[in-house]
Amino acid sequence: MQKLIPHLSIRILQQFFVVFAIMFCLHGYAQEHHPNLILTKKGVTDIRKHLGQIPIFDQTLAATKKEVDAEIASGIHVPIPKDMAGGYTHDRHKKNWLILQKAGILYQLLEDEKYAIYVHDVLKAYAAMYPTLPLHPQTRSYARGKIFWQCLNDANWLVYVSQAYDCIYTYLSKQEREYLEKNLFVPYANFLSEGSPQFFNRIHNHSTWGNVAVGMIGLVMNNEKLINNALYGLKSDNIDPNQKDNDGGFIKAKGQKTGFLANLDEPFSPDGYYTEGPYYQRYAMYPFMVFAEALQNVKPELKIFEYKDGVLIKAVYALLNLTKTNGEFFPLNDGQKGMSYYSRELVSAVDIAYHFGGNDASLLSIAKKQNKVQLDDTGLAIALGIQQGKTTEFIKKSIELRDGSDGSEGSVGILRSKDQHLELLMKYTAQGLSHGHYDKLSFSYYNKDTEIFQDYGLARFVNIEQKNGGGYLKENKTWAKQTIAHNTIIQDETSHFGGKFEIGSKHHSEKYLFDSSNPKLQVVSAKDQNAYPDTKLHRTMIMLEDEDFEKPILIDVMQFDSNTIHQFDLPFYYNGQIIDTNFEYITPSSLEVLGNKNGYQHLWLEGKKEFQNDETTQVTWLSKNTFYTLSTIIKAKDEFLFARIGANDPKFNLRRDPSFIVRKPKTKNGAFISVIETHGLYDPVTEIANNAYSNIKGITKFSIQNEKYIAWAIITKKGNTHTFILCTSDTNKKSTHNLSLNGKTYTWSGPYSYTKEN
Known part of the structure; x- marks a missing residue:
């Protein structure tokens, strides 16, 4: 023994x-593996070595230090949550997440303990408060948060704060880390995931933020359960598959995969287009890209930047191509105008795409315009690239971006003039989840930063508390999402799919043709046969550059074919001052509303003309000292309406924007054919107007017995005739066609023909 x-x-x-x-x-x-999310130990060493020698990085660092120092001097502010977006407590906690992340970075780069102390003290205050917090007192969200009114903002907070925790991890004692993790980070991550499955387990930008928040803090704490939940979603949940969020979108389709990887698989097309549209793609790109950066640093075996054929890097290029010349995103679906690639999300996305996507020197030109970088390894790479003179210009050309996880659910087509000043965006996509609008085959058109024909965007004042707590206004549903709010066709004053999400989400438009091979004659064409029962729609838009016109013209051909008689409207939302029309119209002595539902209740009728004969109407307007003319083929009994947004809007939630509406009151089939000219200049200093008149004399549509073709001609004031023929059933470039028009035979190969005759 x-x-x-x-x-x-x-x-x-x-x-x-x-x-x-x-x-x-x-x-x-x-000790050895922190920081390891967006900063790495090697990166910190390299950055310190180059400080004072990399201007764009040094400037960003100096501005960040000034901002954080001011916040530290003001003390610690961790109020009990109570407000909606835009209120004090909301904005304070939002500011905290930004400052904490920056303070953590400053500790790593400057080795000044005051930043680590500040981060720790603020986190201790949150850890003392969090276990006592009930759900947020504001009850409007389908998934209420604790610090914020919705889980989405709680997730925002954790995505940023996890980076701060990573930066001070080695500064803290084991006991300090255990306290923060037990009282704050673990229960926080569990609440966002297992405690809020209706938020966490879905395909949507909301759950992307939730997945990334849980995944980022999981990486810091080396918590495999949290990391797996983030990547692959919860194993099971009790979500009703018919439950909807605040925007009317379904929370979770039955049997649908969830998690970060599923949110890469489903919303992104192979071209990097995000089905919700560029505004929400921009918003989601920050969590997508920083989590990918963190995964690449901590779990390189996942090869996340190679996932789905490198879709994340493609997504950055897609977003950059979805901007106007001034960098603002096209406001597809729910989108706030003015959002641009100068946002902090795109600063991060461009830096990360450059560093992990092959050091494309053209991205450096975007970074130079942004004039700031991410304060990490990727920002250092950008700063060094610019310092070493590697910058080349990022050139935006005409491009088609497919929609749908496999690229089969329509597309967005963008045509750009050679000088990139004129830009057409035509939308023929899927619904776009809960942020989608009912606007099949719609378009918007721009001259540099000027909206020639605009998309309204969303009806919301983001983070302005006085306007519905910064949330979506009811007019987003009654106006902005409705078809009449867009430049596309409306049948019987009813929105596409009856304005019903569950119907619209089942269908998408179909690409017919996209050809930008000839910069002087570019074509985009698409069809839709589901927007209205028993009605087929086909829109073709052509950008033509010719010496007859000062600048390229845009030709718009909207065909419709129904089994029964309907009223068809085609609106054009312009900006500017009407200069002239070639027809007389009636203006009412008092304003009257154009309709009573589906968005028409928000339109005032300001003028009207009913035509007795076939003719070409013309309206010229002035916007930012440039003239524009809309020339349109009109048939007898057609109407031309002047309308303005703002009816039934007692709280002035909508802009008072004007529009033209071409109406065909009773017909089964036909086509709206229009030409948009950009011409002339008005100089307010010399008070001289140059080329203020249209160069078009008229437009003619040919009568053709063969329904597989449509043909029209534009006759200029010089006497030249531009003739176009489109085959509407065959896009094969090798197919040959013969067609007789007014006794003349046209023979060509491919889907369309264009000839100019003097």
């Missing part, structure tokens, strides 16, 4: 040393 005791003691000692060794290794891991 006595001989056994020493052996047992030896075994106990051996086990002790094993446990000690494991604990030592874990401690070593903590």
Whole structure:
């Protein structure tokens, strides 16, 4: 018996040393592998070595230091949550997440303990408050948060704050880390995931933020359960598959995969287009890209930047191509105008795409315009690239971006003039989840930063508390999402799919043709046969550059074919001052509303003309000292309406924007054919107007017995005739066609023909 005791003691000692060794290794891991999310230990060393030599990085760092120092001087502010977006507590906690992340970075780069102390003190205040917090007192969200009125903002907070925690991880003692993780980070992550499955387990930008928040803090704490939940979603949940969020979108389709990877698989097309539209793609790109950066740093074996054929890097290029010349995003679906690639999300996205996507020098030109960088390894790469003179220009050309996870659900087509000043965007996509609008085959058109024909965007004042707590206004549903709010066709004053999400989400438009091979004649064409029952729609838009016109013209051909008689409207939302029309119209002595539902209740009728004969109407207007003319083929009994947004809007939630509406009151089939000219200049200093008149004399549509073709001609005031023929059933470039028009035979190959005759 006595001989056994020493052996047992030896075994106990051996086990002790094993446990000690494991604990030592874990401690070593903590010491050696932080920071490891967006900053790395090697990156920190490299950055410190180059400080003072990389202007764009140094400027960003100096501005960040000034901002954070001011906040530290003001003290710690962790109020009890109570407000909606735009209120004090909301904005204070939002400011905290931004400052904490920046303070953590400053600690790493400047080695000044005051930043680590500040981060720790603020996190301790949150850890003391969080266990006592109920759900947020504001009850409007389908997934209420605790610090904010919705889980989405709680997730925003954790995405940023996890980076701050990573930066001070090694500064804290084991006991300090245990306190923060037990009282704040673990329960926070559990609340966002298992506690809010209707938020976490879905395909939507909301859940992307939730997935990334849980994944980022999981990476910091080396918590595999949280990391797996983030990547692959919860294993099971009790969500009603028919439950909807605040915007009317379904929370979760039955049997649908969830998690970060599923949110890469589903909303993104192979071209990097995000089905919700560029505004929400911009918003989601920050969590997508920073989590990918963190995964690449911590779990490089996942090869996240190669996932789905490198879709994340493609998504950055897609977003940059979805901007106007001034960098503002096209406001597809729910989108706030003015949002641009100068946003902090795109600063991060461009830096990360450059660093992990092959050091494309053209991205440096975007970074130079942004004039700031992410304060990490990727920002250093950008700064060094610019300093070393590697910058080349990012050139935006005509491009088609497919929609749908496999690229089969329509597209967005963008045509650009050679000088990139004129830009057409035509939308023939899927619904766009809950942020989608009912606007199949719609378009918007721009001259640099001027909206020639605009998309309204969303009806919301983001983070302005006085306007519905900064949330969506009811007019977003009654106006902005409705078809009449867009430049596309409306049947019987009813929105596409009856304005019903569950119907619209089942269908998408179909690409017919996209051809930008000839910069002087570019074509985009698409069809839709689901927007209205028993009605087929086909829109073709052509950008033509010719010496007859000062600048390229845009030709718009909207065909419709129904089994029964309907009223068809085609609106054009312009900006500017009407200069002239070639027809007389009636203006009412008092304003009257154009309709009573589906968005028409928000339109005032300001003028009207009913035509007795076939003719070409023309309206010229002036916007930002440039003239524009809309020339349109009109048939007898057609109407031309002048309308303005603002009816039934007692709280002035809508802009008072004007529009033209071409109406065909009773017909089964036909086409709206229009030409938009950009011409002339008015100089308010010299008070001289140059080329203020249209160069078009008229437009003619040819009568053709063969329904597989449509043909029209534009006759200029010089006497030249531009004739176009489109085959509407065959896009094969090798197919040959023969067609007789007014006794003349046209022979060509491919889907369309264009000839100019003097």
